[in-house]
Amino acid sequence: MLYGWMGQIIExxxxxxxxxxxxxxxxxAKIYLGxxxxxxxxxxxxxxxxxxxxxxxxxxxxxxxPLTATTSPTSGRFSLTTKSPLTGTIFESNSGEKWGYRFxxxxxxxxxxxxxxxxxxxxxxxxxxxxxxxxxxYWGLGLHQTKQKILSRHGEGAVFxxxxxxxxxxxxxxxxxxxxxxxxxxxxxxxxxxxxKLKAIVIKEATGSVPIADPEQMKFIVYESNKxxxxxxxxxxxxxxxxxxxxxxxxxxxGIFPTRNFQQTQFAEASxxxxxxxxxxxxxxxxxxxxxxxxxxxxxRTSAGEGEGPEFESVWALGANCGIxxxxxxxxxxxxxxxxxLDTISTGGVLACAMELSQRKIIxxxxxxxxxxxxxxxxxxxxxxxxxxxxxAEGSRRFACKYKAEKYAMQVKGLDLPAYDPRxxxxxxxxxxxxxxxxxxxxxxxxxxxxxxxxxxxxxxxxRTGKGSYLAEIQNAEAAIDSLIACRFATFxxxxxxxxxxxxxxxxxxxxxEDLIAVGERIINLERLYNLREGFTYKDDTLPSRLLKEKVxxxxxxxxxxxxxxxxxxxxxxxxxxxxxxxxxxxxxxLNL
Amino acid sequence: MPKxxxxxxxxxxxxxxxxxxxxGLNNSHSGNMSLRIGDQxxxxxxxxxxxxxxxxxxxxxxxxxxxxxxxxxxxxxGIHRAILNNTSALAVVHxxxxxATALSLVMPEIIAIDVEGSYYFRKIPVLSFEFGSASxxxxxxxxxxxxxxxxxxxxxxxxxxxxxxxxxxxQYAHITENIAQIIYRAKVMGAxxxxxxxxxxxxx
Numbered sequence: 001m002l003y004g005w006m007g008q009i010i011e012x013x014x015x016x017x018x019x020x021x022x023x024x025x026x027x028x029a030k031i032y033l034g035x036x037x038x039x040x041x042x043x044x045x046x047x048x049x050x051x052x053x054x055x056x057x058x059x060x061x062x063x064x065x066p067l068t069a070t071t072s073p074t075s076g077r078f079s080l081t082t083k084s085p086l087t088g089t090i091f092e093s094n095s096g097e098k099w100g101y102r103f104x105x106x107x108x109x110x111x112x113x114x115x116x117x118x119x120x121x122x123x124x125x126x127x128x129x130x131x132x133x134x135x136x137x138y139w140g141l142g143l144h145q146t147k148q149k150i151l152s153r154h155g156e157g158a159v160f161x162x163x164x165x166x167x168x169x170x171x172x173x174x175x176x177x178x179x180x181x182x183x184x185x186x187x188x189x190x191x192x193x194x195x196x197k198l199k200a201i202v203i204k205e206a207t208g209s210v211p212i213a214d215p216e217q218m219k220f221i222v223y224e225s226n227k228x229x230x231x232x233x234x235x236x237x238x239x240x241x242x243x244x245x246x247x248x249x250x251x252x253x254x255g256i257f258p259t260r261n262f263q264q265t266q267f268a269e270a271s272x273x274x275x276x277x278x279x280x281x282x283x284x285x286x287x288x289x290x291x292x293x294x295x296x297x298x299x300x301r302t303s304a305g306e307g308e309g310p311e312f313e314s315v316w317a318l319g320a321n322c323g324i325x326x327x328x329x330x331x332x333x334x335x336x337x338x339x340x341x342l343d344t345i346s347t348g349g350v351l352a353c354a355m356e357l358s359q360r361k362i363i364x365x366x367x368x369x370x371x372x373x374x375x376x377x378x379x380x381x382x383x384x385x386x387x388x389x390x391x392x393a394e395g396s397r398r399f400a401c402k403y404k405a406e407k408y409a410m411q412v413k414g415l416d417l418p419a420y421d422p423r424x425x426x427x428x429x430x431x432x433x434x435x436x437x438x439x440x441x442x443x444x445x446x447x448x449x450x451x452x453x454x455x456x457x458x459x460x461x462x463x464r465t466g467k468g469s470y471l472a473e474i475q476n477a478e479a480a481i482d483s484l485i486a487c488r489f490a491t492f493x494x495x496x497x498x499x500x501x502x503x504x505x506x507x508x509x510x511x512x513x514e515d516l517i518a519v520g521e522r523i524i525n526l527e528r529l530y531n532l533r534e535g536f537t538y539k540d541d542t543l544p545s546r547l548l549k550e551k552v553x554x555x556x557x558x559x560x561x562x563x564x565x566x567x568x569x570x571x572x573x574x575x576x577x578x579x580x581x582x583x584x585x586x587x588x589x590x591l592n593l
Numbered sequence: 594m595p596k597x598x599x600x601x602x603x604x605x606x607x608x609x610x611x612x613x614x615x616x617g618l619n620n621s622h623s624g625n626m627s628l629r630i631g632d633q634x635x636x637x638x639x640x641x642x643x644x645x646x647x648x649x650x651x652x653x654x655x656x657x658x659x660x661x662x663x664x665x666x667x668x669x670x671g672i673h674r675a676i677l678n679n680t681s682a683l684a685v686v687h688x689x690x691x692x693a694t695a696l697s698l699v700m701p702e703i704i705a706i707d708v709e710g711s712y713y714f715r716k717i718p719v720l721s722f723e724f725g726s727a728s729x730x731x732x733x734x735x736x737x738x739x740x741x742x743x744x745x746x747x748x749x750x751x752x753x754x755x756x757x758x759x760x761x762x763x764q765y766a767h768i769t770e771n772i773a774q775i776i777y778r779a780k781v782m783g784a785x786x787x788x789x790x791x792x793x794x795x796x797x
Contacts, residue, residue: 220793224715231712450757457761463601466630466683470757473681497741501797514740517681566598573631 164341213508317348
């Protein structure tokens with residue numbers, strides 16, 4: 001008897017509209033768990049090297065984890081892995097809401113989509129029945145109308161993943177939207193779905209349940225875990241009360257809130273777009289994912305209507321990074337990105353890049369920092385690839401390169417930086433440089449926890465010594481969490497020892513905290529091998545020159561640049577990689593790779 | 594490697610060493626602590642006074658490879674290396690806390706009865722060795738237990754506590770002693786420990 005996993009994977013070939021059911025490889029499941037780990041293994045094994053991201057043979061791999069759809073805290077998550085058209089790297093993204101929860105209850109651990117349809121199509125899943133639905137009349141619709149159509153055809157209880165116009169138009173910064181409000185974000189994963197002419201994946205009915213090996217022990221560990229979540233100020237107060245934007249004032253005050261395309265590190269008007277101001281001015285109600293007590297999401301009301309968000313990263317990207325402090329507009333911009341299926345971080349990133357190019361008279365546009373009147377128009381232009389929007393739709397690196405101004409694209413491996421300036425958080429700089437999917441606070445290791453928030457302990461944010469080792473351990477732990485799958489916010493309160501006990505109770509296999517870390521290390525190395533196979537080298541483990549050479553001019557991080565090289569050397573050394581960032585044979589053998 | 598590179602780390606050793614001593618977790622010359630950086634280990638000198646560390650009391654050597662540093666390093670170097678090599682810990686603090694060590698002589702494992710102790714640990718395993726100091730047996734068994742616990746008692750000897758930083762490992766060492774003190778004091782006041790201990794924590 002298999003516990004925690006459902007034992008079955010769906011494989012769909014859109015080119016011939018064929019569905020196959022294949023058994024889950026149990027040995028693989030045990031050492032990769034699910035989510036990010038299982039996705040990486042499948043992508044590495046089944047996608048040919050150097051494949052073009054829009055090639056029909058590129059895969060969309062949706063995976064759940066052994067904790068998905070159990071009573072474990074934040075168990076509503078699922079994951080997507082593919083080759084990114086924006087970065088060319090392996091790309092994993094995960095999301096909450098209800099889709100993953102319901103998908104697993106249909107009796108499956110993963111959904112692999114290959115091929116490409118000749119005309120728009122939807123996939124309809126109802127327990128173990130999978131059907132294709134013609135989607136010509138969905139194509140071109142925004143997420144709101146897509147949702148209405150799906151619910152009217154498939155019932156009010158249906159949940160869905162869908163792309164918006166941005167994904168259909170293969171915009172390289174497009175998302176796959178989750179029930180129209182959450183996202184599988186970053187890296188242009190929506191464009192991969194668009195290239196396959198797949199508009200939506202709908203789940204109509206899901207009546208199964210996840211078998212638990214030791215229900216009594218599970219009940220006990222869940223009880224203990226929930227006590228911790230209720231006790232921790234971040235998971236019991238900060239996030240529920242103010243949402244993720246609780247970070248705006250915190251990050252701004254310590255001088256690492258990137259402003260005007262990272263030209264400054266503090267935004268004088270940050271308080272106008274802070275979590276507190278959102279709560280006071282536009283908040284309607286809290287919302288959240290299946291199986292989550294934190295409920296960090298918020299429905300907000302703007303002059304244009306209600307929508308979900310904006311999250312911290314969106315507030316920053318479309319606000320401070322563009323020099324804009326009009327909260328109503330920032331929230332509308334975020335809602336519009338959701339409607340069109342655009343990644344808010346990269347949309348803000350490429351717009352800020354264009355603003356700086358305008359500021360420096362490298363291009364001629366009416367895009368200016370702090371000027372808000374045309375922001376929404378530009379977002380639409382990106383989604384529909386209209387005018388200059390067609391260039392912006394390629395992401396900041398390609399856009400800036402076109403004008404021989406790559407140094408103004410604040411990206412790593414093509415992925416735009418998120419909302420933390422690493423000059424005042426040295427470990428975060430190393431995190432961006434080594435993240436397998438490009439500059440990312442979630443895949444590179446969330447060093448803000450230790451360097452700014454003091455979780456689990458405050459460490460010197462300006463120091464370099466020891467950071468390579470520390471970051472590697474954080475990355476390992478986080479890769480394991482992404483494979484269970486649990487929400488990163490829960491890890492503020494729950495260390496790996498809790499997750500090890502939860503997964504042991506669910507699966508009946510005895511995982512220690514260290515076993516989870518080993519799973520994470522294996523995944524990080526496998527992702528590294530994938531990227532090396534695609535032609536990436538140690539030279540790509542770097543940062544935009546601004547962060548390496550231009551000292552912060554004012555604020556608490558004044559005078560700092562990122563001192564990357566010594567941290568990188570220590571990181572490679574700790575990982576058992578050679579000086580060129582290649583895992584040694586000894587290390588691979590140790591990890592069964 | 595120029596000394597300056599590690600100056601931040603030396604200062605941390607001094608700060609935590611003094612805190613350990615002031616907390617009464619060691620006698621004048623007992624205990625040791627270490628930190629992993631890349632494939633190196635920094636560890637306190639054999640016989641050093643943790644409460645009054647100098648730069649020269651912090652010895653750098655290989656995490657696996659020996660060099661002349663081993664001549665000066667703490668006699669528990671092998672155990673520190675084993676823990677740092679076989680767990681994800683980056684720091685180890687070894688203390689000789691009086692009450693916890695006394696309890697380790699009479700209890701097979703220490704179940705926390707106070708709120709703070711339960712919040713962090715729930716229970717602290719007690720390991721027994723034929724030779725409970727710097728032995729090969731300890732090098733083999735301590736890392737295995739520390740894969741699932743942040744602090745472990747060696748019967749009649751002391752605590753090994755781990756963390757990602759020296760401060761974190763120190764905190765766990767201190768909590769270990771606090772848990773023991775509260776158990777001891779409650780017992781002295783006549784409490785029935787079986788009524789105070791959550792039996793479920795035995796399965797933690």
